[in-house]
Amino acid sequence: MATSASGTRTAAPRAQRADARRSVQAILDAAVTCLARDPEASVVDIAAAAGVGRVTLYGHFKTRAELVDAALVRTIERADQVLAATDTAGDPVEALTRLVASSWQIVDQFRNVLLAAQRELPADRIRSVHDRVLRRVRALVERGQRTGAFRTDLPKRWLITTVFSLMHAAAEEAAAGRVKVDQVPGLISATLIAAFTPPGENARTPLG
Amino acid sequence: MATSASGTRTAAPRAQRADARRSVQAILDAAVTCLARDPEASVVDIAAAAGVGRVTLYGHFKTRAELVDAALVRTIERADQVLAATDTAGDPVEALTRLVASSWQIVDQFRNVLLAAQRELPADRIRSVHDRVLRRVRALVERGQRTGAFRTDLPKRWLITTVFSLMHAAAEEAAAGRVKVDQVPGLISATLIAAFTPPGENARTPLG
Known part of the structure; x- marks a missing residue:
């Protein structure tokens, strides 16, 4: 066994660090999965799902709040990556369709982890991370309203709320097995495109 | 003080029963209000909100589950009354607008109490009460699809989910003070009417 005090046996500590x-x-993956399924998930549930003991978990995360914060950061990083990789330029209706599909x-996973975080973490911490995910959807809705592709008789904020609300509702339907996962993006897009059509105009049909 | 065994002094027991x-x-009103705000609300919170002691509360409801069940029944009775009093005949778009407004x-209060109930009560109990509230919305969506007023390219079930999802989202916005309560029905109706318009047709503008 390696001793951390010895400089002559670095291979084993390095292996230990890799293990850690x-x-x-594993703990973070399990935390995201468990909290996305149940924002009340306990540290014991998460340790079990990660296949580690409670002592190991507490060795890395001193409190549930610390673990929830780390799970939130991880979810946001993933959401950011996905959103950054989505082309939201060009026709706003097509951009919205791509954004929903990607x-x-x-976004649904993020929402549930956020719900867990709201019970553990301070409000300003929540707000700053929430804004990061909201930003791209907000920018697209703003552009759609500015260019006349989306209705302007309803406030921008409500249109953004509608996007997130329908994404979450459809994800719940899929999780309950009432809708097939591959049908979800089509349901959300078809509903949003019609909902955002300026009054008196023809609703566009969603893309393929 | 009256003794319940005596037939000659019924006034005092009657007064006691009226007190009870x-x-x-008071406990049921408090339970509905507390659970609608926070599905995790404890028996202690509810007793405090009702202005009664914990012992009094437990005298009427032996467990939190019993109390949550009674709160759920009360919410459903109210929802049923409101929905039964709403005219959902005639033009489906106008009927939907009236249903949303009333x-x-x-419906939002019901959803939160239901969330509390889902953690305490058996699934078949939940399903039977949930169906009662769903029924009228389902009937209206069915009629709208049958008569061609609502789109038929999306499943009925998804349209119903959209109704409840947007009601809840708007209620959350109002609770957070981001939308004025008197604007809520207009936001929901305008969004639903457009969302339900058959593809290729002009979205109708909401009433009033």
Whole structure:
């Protein structure tokens, strides 16, 4: 066994550090999965799902709040990556369709982890991370309203709320097995495109 | 003090029973209000909100589950009354507008109490009461699809989910002070009417 005090046996500590990193990854993956399913998930549930003992978990995360914060950061990083990789330029209706298809799952996961975080973490911490995910949807809705592609008789904020609300509702239907996962993006897009059509204009049909 | 064994002094027991009924009413009102705000609300919170002691509360409801069940029944009775009093005949778009205006608040309250109930009560109990509230919305969506007023390219079930989802989202916005309560029905109706318009047709503008 390696001793951390010895500089002559670095291979074993390095292996230990690699082990620790794998544990942390497993714990974070399990935390995101468990909290997305149940925002009340306990540290014991998460340790079990990660296949590590409670002592190991508490070795990496001193409190449930610390773990929830780390799970939130991880979810946001993923959501950011997905949203950044989505082309939201060009025709706003087509951009909205692409955004829904690429991100409904990660946005829904984010929402549930956020719900867990809201019970543990301070409000300003929540607000700052929430804004990061909201930003791209907000920018698209703003552009759609500005260019006349989306209705302007309803406030921008409500249109953004509608996007997130329908993503979440459809994700719940899919999780309950009432809708097939591959039908979800189509349901959300078809509903949003019609809902956002300026009054008196023909609703466009969603893309393929 | 009256003794319940005596037939000659009924006034005092009757007064006691009236007191008990008032306690039960106060506890149920408090339970609905507290659970609608926070599905995790404890028996202690509810007793405090009702202005009764914990012992009094447990005298009427032996467990939190019993209390949650009674609160759920009360919410459903109210929702049923409101929905039954709403005219959902005639033009489906106008009927939907009336339904939203009369019931978004009670439907939202119901949803949160239901969330509390889902953690305490058996699934078949939940399903039977949930169906009662769903029924009228389902009937209206069915009629709208049958008569061609609402789109048929999306499943009936998804349109119903959209109704409840947007009612809830708007209620949350109002609760957070981001939307004025008197604007809520208009936001929901305008969004639903457009969302339900058959593809290729002109979206109708909401009433009033």
